[in-house]
Amino acid sequence: MKIALSAGSTDHDHYANAKSMAEAMVHGDDAEVRVESFEGGALGCVVTGDRPPRIPLHVAAPDGSRLAIAGVPIAGSGGVTEILTRAVRQETRAAARTLSRLDGAFAAIHWAAANRTCSVVTDFLGVQPLYICHGEGLLLLASEVQGIAASGAVHIDMDPAGWGAFFCFGHALGDSTQLAGVRRVAPASILCYAPHSDRLEAETYWALDAISPRGSAQDLDSGTIKALLLQDVAAYSEYYSGGTLFFSGGYDSRLLLALLKESGLDVELLVVDHAGHFLGMEAKLAKRAAQNLGSADCRIVNPPDGFYNSADFLRYLAMNEVTSPALSLFISKVSQYVQPEMRAIWQGVGPGHVIRPPLGPPGGIERCFRCAST
Structure with a gap:
């Protein structure tokens, strides 16, 4: 799910802003846009996929409070559902502290009806993107930069530093973006915003320098690492059971399949055979690994001829590369367009x-x- 927020003074049409922002982040026919107004703002969501998860990431409370989360948060104890249900009923700062307990990649926006304020929480590594633009009497948040640009409420101007980093390194540096005045919300952030006073406060709930590693790689306990990985598998399985694993012959794929097997989770394996790449070695290794791990349900597919010249490939580029700007595009395949x-x-x-x-x-x-x- 992708999220968008427009909040601030009554001089702005927040519903229209949030709707335009959400619609700009739709990149497929399977998406549904939902927009809800509250006092001093509006919250937009883009729901994708035809299989709703067991854990709803768009939650409402009886008093009108709202909570929307992009990404896939997990929780080590108590479960995600319990944390989200408690957070949506809390006042702003208490909700932010509760949401900061979540693990996984996520960005959360919470509206507390009781004290008419918003809180925003990002995951501790900042993996899930969330972008912010704060001007006089207006706060805009969106999962994509183009969402903020599409709001119609801000002046669109390019950021030379953002574009320079993009061209030189293939990605932005720090919190900069290609759009002037728009920044990426920092990792482990808690933002609190009061629309009626236009007051925005920010704090950090975790920092990397808080860790003081001791010892060496030889001191690592592989049993503990395995237990943590199995714990994460159990946490993610709260959303879905079964499913499909995009499988290859690489170590990460083999490790993940082994963890799923040990957790008692059966999945279908999907392998893409790149016949022109090392004589199709990828699919051969994947098939051998699947057999060794006892997975008979392994489907090997070949990309259709002309796929890289198709509209489906352009849609993939838009979904995978444009929404998270990077210069890892398949330039040689796109140049013809x-x-x-x-x-x-x-x-x-x-x-x-x-x-x-x-x-x-x-x-x-x-x-x-x-x-x-x-």
């Missing part, structure tokens, strides 16, 4: 010059800098 009338800067800053990320092949943007300096 770039037409002159698009006026696109396709090869960096000039003909024949390609922008090169660190550790990339020789050439690239530094060639232009050398020419300019001489």
